[in-house]
Amino acid sequence: MLLDGWGEEGQRKLENAHVAVVGAGGLGCPIDLYLAAAGVGKLTIIDADVVEETNLNRQVLHWSSDIGKPKVQSAVEKLTKFNSQVKFVPIHGRLTEETVDEWLRDADVIVDALDNFPTRLILNRYAVETRKPLVHGAIYGWEGRATTILPFETACLACIFEEGPPPGVFPVVGTTPGLIAMVQATEVLKLLLGVGQPLFNRYLIYDGLTMTFHTVKLRRRPNCPVCGKSN
Amino acid sequence: MAVKVRIPAPLQSLTGGAAEVEAQGRTVREVIEDLERKYHGIKARLCDDAGELRRFVNIYVNDQDIRFQQGLDTELKDNDEVSIIPAIAGGN
Numbered sequence: 001m002l003l004d005g006w007g008e009e010g011q012r013k014l015e016n017a018h019v020a021v022v023g024a025g026g027l028g029c030p031i032d033l034y035l036a037a038a039g040v041g042k043l044t045i046i047d048a049d050v051v052e053e054t055n056l057n058r059q060v061l062h063w064s065s066d067i068g069k070p071k072v073q074s075a076v077e078k079l080t081k082f083n084s085q086v087k088f089v090p091i092h093g094r095l096t097e098e099t100v101d102e103w104l105r106d107a108d109v110i111v112d113a114l115d116n117f118p119t120r121l122i123l124n125r126y127a128v129e130t131r132k133p134l135v136h137g138a139i140y141g142w143e144g145r146a147t148t149i150l151p152f153e154t155a156c157l158a159c160i161f162e163e164g165p166p167p168g169v170f171p172v173v174g175t176t177p178g179l180i181a182m183v184q185a186t187e188v189l190k191l192l193l194g195v196g197q198p199l200f201n202r203y204l205i206y207d208g209l210t211m212t213f214h215t216v217k218l219r220r221r222p223n224c225p226v227c228g229k230s231n
Numbered sequence: 232m233a234v235k236v237r238i239p240a241p242l243q244s245l246t247g248g249a250a251e252v253e254a255q256g257r258t259v260r261e262v263i264e265d266l267e268r269k270y271h272g273i274k275a276r277l278c279d280d281a282g283e284l285r286r287f288v289n290i291y292v293n294d295q296d297i298r299f300q301q302g303l304d305t306e307l308k309d310n311d312e313v314s315i316i317p318a319i320a321g322g323n
Contacts, residue, residue, distance in 0.1 A: 025323035055323075115323030140319035143240035161318040163286035165241075170321030177322060205316065207240070210250050214237075216291040216314060219299055 005195035011039060017192045018042040020104050022095055022123055023113030024071040025049070026177030027137050027184065029061040031113055034185040036079050040192070042087045043079070046103060047071040048094040058174035095119055100126045109188050112136040112157075113181070117164025124149070124157035128227045135187045137180040141171045142208035144180035147218065148187045148198040151227060155201055155218035158226040176208055232257055232307045236266065237314040245270045254313070259290055260303040262313055277315065287318040 003010075017040050021028050024047035032045055049071050051062040059071070066074040072090035079088055091103055100122055104110055110127050112134060114120050120136070127134035127149060134149040136157060149156050183204065190196040202215045222229050236254050238246050246252055252269070256262035260282075267274040277288050283303070284290065290297045291314040297305045307313070 023322055027322040049323075059323075113322055115321055117318060117320040120320070137322060138319050139321045141240040143319065145319065161287055161289070163318070165287045165318045165320055170319070172321060172323070180322075203316070205314070207250055214294075214314070216294045216296070216316065219296060221298075 005193050010193045010195075013192055013194075014039045014189070015041040017108050018044065018106055019109045019111060019188055019192075020044040020046065020107035021111040021113055022046045022104075022119075023115060024059075024061070024075045025055065025113065025115060026058040026139070026172060026174070027113035027181045028111075029059045029075060030178050030181035031111055031185045031188075032075055032079055033061065033082065034182065035188060036083045036086045036088075038185075038189055039083070040086065040188075042089065044089040044091065044103065044107060045072050045075055046091045046093070046095055047075075048092065058172060058177055060178070095122060097122055101130075104130075104132070107132060109191055110134045111184055111188060112138075113184070115170070117161075120157060121164070125226050127151055128156050133191050135184045135191070137177075137184045139170070139172065139176045139180055142173050142176055144176045144183075144206040144208070146180055146183045146187070146199060146204045146206075147202060148191070148200055150198075150200055153200065155220050156224065156227045159221040159224045159228075160203065160218055173208060176206070179206060179208070232309050232311070234262060234307050234309070234311045234313050236262065237312065239315055239317055239319075241317060241319065242273060242276055242315065245273045245276070257307060258301075258303065259292065259297055259305050259307065259313065262307065263303070276317075285317075289316045290314065291316060 051066040061075040070092040076090045128151040201218045254265045
């Protein structure tokens, strides 16, 4: 790869890396695909759901012939054909306080490709406790968000939001998770290669309707219950 | 003060689909009152019964979080950009 900071040494860093992508849906599918394409050595893919017809407009590793299959199985079948050099670890199950350490202990970078806030908070707490970088993405309709969390250096998810949104069904425009997934995959590659300026303490907001991106500055909250001074 | 307010996707149904609107106010609190006059129902989505910002909603003036300034009493200048940023959870 003829790019500063990549080259053979960079490619070796990717080969030696283990990335855990939590969620194999609209965000997770494109992230998995591009990390496999880049040659990340090991990808753990976690999801509890099975493929449904309504997923097919955006969850691009799941095809109509996969309906009813666990998403992690559907994803890994395609990914293995795509790049058999990558070691894929599919985990069909729901990430909880009880399972998080066993499933993510060996990961170098964690990717939040989830669809609900309570599980995001479990992931955030675990990333902070273990000081693993966490690449966050979220979407609603035409709007997407992303930030990269480096525990105790940058704001964590609980610094940003003191509470999750009320439960509900979120509308999805298929391309929104695709675009945010590319931001997240780019952030993972930068972290692994040690190049560029990740979205540290910056919250990226994408609006597909106006086709604008803007960022706001994030700060750690001294009284954050997860990474604040008392922790 | 006339400011520009960015409306997040979950609240755009209240602004007739507009992602950006104009509002008046010397503080963020006054801007919310002005938004409520124009887009009835928006205040209840942003603030609790006591009139304080809901805990899953953040507001930024230009790119700075008002929690690290004077909260809803943060003062505004003409042409400031106010961004309303609630937590969103989708990703699937």
